[in-house]
Amino acid sequence: MDVLELILCIIAAVVSSSFLSRFIPKVSTPLVQIALGAAMTLLPFFPSVELNPEVFMVLFIAPLLYLEAHEIDKSALLKTLKLSLSLAIGLAIATMAAVGFTLSAIWPAMPLAAALALGAALGPTDAVAVSSLGKEASLTMRQRGVLKGESLFNDASGIVGFQFAIAAAVTGEFAVGEAAGDFIVSFTGGALFGMIVGLFVNWLFETVRSLGWETTTTRILMELFLPFLLYLGAEEVHVSGILSVVAAGLLIRFDRTGIGPNVARTNIVASSVWGVLSFALNGAVFILLGMLLPGAMTASWSDPWVSNKLLIGVILLVTGVVIVLRFIWVSAMLRxxxxxxxxxxxxxxxxxxxxxxxMTFGGAKGTITLSLMFTIPYYLSGGKPFPMRDELIFIASGVIVVTLLLANFLLPLLAPNRNRDTGAELNEITIEVLRRTVEELTSRITPDNRRAVLMVIDSYTKRISRLKHRLGKLDPQGYGELQIQALNWEKQFVRDRLAALKAHPSADKAEQELNVEVCERMLDQIMNTLRHTSAGPESGRIGWQLGGRLRGWRHRTMNLVKRTVNKIRRTTPLVSEDQIFAHMRTLQVDAIEYVIDRLGEEMSHDRFDTEFCSALILDYRRAEASLKSRPNMEGSAAAAGQADEIKKQSYAIELGIVQDMLEAGDISRPQARELRRNVYVMQVDADSGI
Incomplete structure (x- = not known):
């Protein structure tokens, strides 16, 4: 029961951290999780935490490394491979030696093998922790690629070095020649094992897929099972389980092959499952760090044979050694x-x-370092307690916290985000988002929706072409303000049309109700977009948004009630969706003509740049041409409905890609807000191409 309570507490803390991080974006998620874990130990019902080191390695390290290797950008990895390998292998070994000999020299009670194990554990960096450091730092693609590649490879080198150092500490014997030979066998053997399994898994999954035997459930379960089998199988044949997981993750590509809706659906679900699992595992590790910190600190802090000042001094010294050595190494590699x-x-x-x-402060320590320290055995081969185990975990935990704090607060100073994004930069990011959206839409093509999806893809292709044409020529902020103003003009036009309809009712009651419903539908669309793209009044923003939502809900409810009453009484013919569709498109054309006229008037004023006005006029002209080119508006509600549904899905895909890029640290929060705003603007005319 204690284990179940512990798991539930960890899951609750991970979920809570995801919400808290949104309210304190300048503090990294790992730091929030560490604080939550420490706070949870104060609860009276909190169970004691004890972990089996081997189980911890299998449950946490294997799937995290597999996912990291599988998801890494292979082309970016190749471009920075030399620098990444230098940091991952050379710097990891240098860190192991520098920390080990320095700590053993200043603290004679610390065995050299144990100090070397600490140095090996401090070699790996945590790119996941860095990417979540408040999203306030602006790292270049090269810097991010180097850090991710390093974190992938130095996990393996650090773990192998750690395991040999721990073996020497446990047995009391360390033969350099034998250890070097074992290292080579373990390293190369693990890589070969992973490559062989990876190639076999590719063949197996693709064969199952080609035969039509693959289902979403079996595919995801098999993939989730894979890293655990890899690790355990490699360890069973006495090679590095970590290297086998990394090698297989780099080679496996079955989720990139195959076409059709079932394959696309399976890949989407698998990606979502791995995303949740990755966040949960990473969060659980930092929650556990927070949970174990008080116990480790208490044991070390209350030990009369250990000076508390010495502990703090050692943490600062080891952190200094790690940072200074890393800075020297990176500078030398750049030179x-x-x-x-x-x-x-x-x-x-x-x-x-x-x-x-x-890149020095971007190499914060995290998941792997902590996981390795948890695997330190409690006893030596002779049955004696492992020397200074609590102190080692205490020091490692302190270094993790200090490096995370330094990265959290120094990276934004060294690589600050610009307060105002240039047009070229944001346009390039927008093009990348659109390109990924097109790729996702392509994977969802089926015989039934092929024509509708290709229409949507064509609209995206035109948007990409327009962005490339104007790349760097327009200021997105000024152009965005003009788009908002155009939406307000549309809103005013529809309101005036609605007011005129109500002031001068038609003799044909059915036609009157149809025109009113069309105006209210379009007005709701525009208001919904404005609620997402502008803040509204400076005071009472929340009330303004809630009021708008309530008005939209009231309009839709009243229309539904009227149509239901008419159906029951049969006093008025029911309005078909074909009629609503035709009248909606007619109203959109009228609104576009009105906005184009207003934009023409604005070109003679100084409120907006003339180039902005002409560019937006061109966009509205394209939208008008697209609407007028439909041969039979009255009978096309079903076909257009399918295209509208695909377009709505594409906007959801766009928003998902923006969120993924934000979480990965590829874009800043201001850029994400601007990208989302653009998507909401596009939703006003879901198929018009504006």
Whole structure:
């Protein structure tokens, strides 16, 4: 029962951290999770925490490393491979030696093998922690690629080094020659094992898919099962389970192959499941860190044989050794690296020194370091307690917290986000979002929806072409303000039309109700978009948004009630969706003509840039041409409904991609807000191409 309560507490804390992080975006999620874990230990019903080190390695490390290797950008990894390998292997070994010998020298009671194990555990970096550091730092794609590649490879090198150091500490014997031979066998054997299994799994999954035997459930269960089998199988044949997981993750590609709706649906569900599992596992590790910190601190802090000042000093010293050595190493690699075009080594400019500092503090410690420290055995081979186990965990935990704090608060200073994004930068990001959306839509094509999806893809292709044409020419903020103003003009036009209908009712009651319903529907669409794209009044913003939602709900409810009453009484013919569709398109054309006229008038004023007005007029002209080109508006409600549904799905895909890019740290929060605003603007005319 205690285990069940512990699992429920951890899950509750992980869920809570995801909500708290939204309210304190400048504090990284791992720091929030550590604080939550520490706070939970104060609860009276909280169970004691004890972990089996081997079980912990299998349950947490194997799936996290597999996912990290599987999801990494292979092309970006190849571009920065030399620098990433240098940091992952060379720097990891140097960190292990520097920390081990320094700690053993200043603290004679610390066995050298145990100190080396700490140094090995502090070698791996945590790219997941860095990517969630408040999203306030602006790292370049190269810097991010180097950090992700390093975190992937140095996990394996650090773990292998840690395991050999722990084996030496437990047995009391360490033969350099034998250890080097075992290291090579374990390293290469683990990589070969993973490659062989990865190739076999590719063949197996693709064969099952080609035979039509694959289902979403079986595919996801098999994939989730894979990293655990890889790790346990490799350890069973006495090679590195970590290397096998990494190698297989890099090679496996079955989720990138195949076409059809079933394959696309399976891939989408698998991606969602892995996303939830990754966040849960990473969060659980940091929650556990917070839970175990008080116990480790209490044991070390209350030990009369250990000075508390010494503990704090050791944490600061070890952190300093790790950071200084990393800065020197990165600077040396940048100095020795040759320019791609000239082939010559470049001098260290202030910008390159800043880049070195960014990659230094971007190498925060986290999941892997903590997981390794948890695997330290409690007893030596002779039955004696492992020397200074609590102190080692205490020091490692302190270094993790300090490096996370430094990354959280120094990275935004070294690589701050610009307060105002340039048009070229945001347009390039928008093009990337649209490109990914087109790829996702392509994977969802079926014989039934092929024509509708291709129509939507064509509209996205035109948007990409327009963005490429105007790349860097328009200020997105000024252009966005004009788009909002155009929406307000549309809103005013529809309101005036609705007021005129109510002031001068038609003799044909059915036609009157149809026109009123069409105006109210379009007005609701425009108001919904404005609620997402503008803040509304400076005071009472929440009330303004709630009021708008209530008015929209009231309009829809009243229309439904009227149509239901008419159906019961049979006093008025029912309005078909074909009629609503035709009248809606007619109203949209009229509104577009009105907005184009207003934009023409604005070109003679100074409120908006003339180039903005002309560009938006061109967009509205394209939308008008698209609407008028439909041959039979009266009978096309069903076909257009399918296209509208696909378009709504595409907007949902766009918003999902924006959120994924934000969570991955590829874009900043201001950029994400602007991208979302653009999507909401597009939703006003779901199939008009504006």
């Amino acid at each position: 020795l690296a040759r320019d791609v075009t000239t082939g010559k080594r470049r001098r260290m400019t202030p910008e390159r020194w800043r880049s070195a500092a960014v």
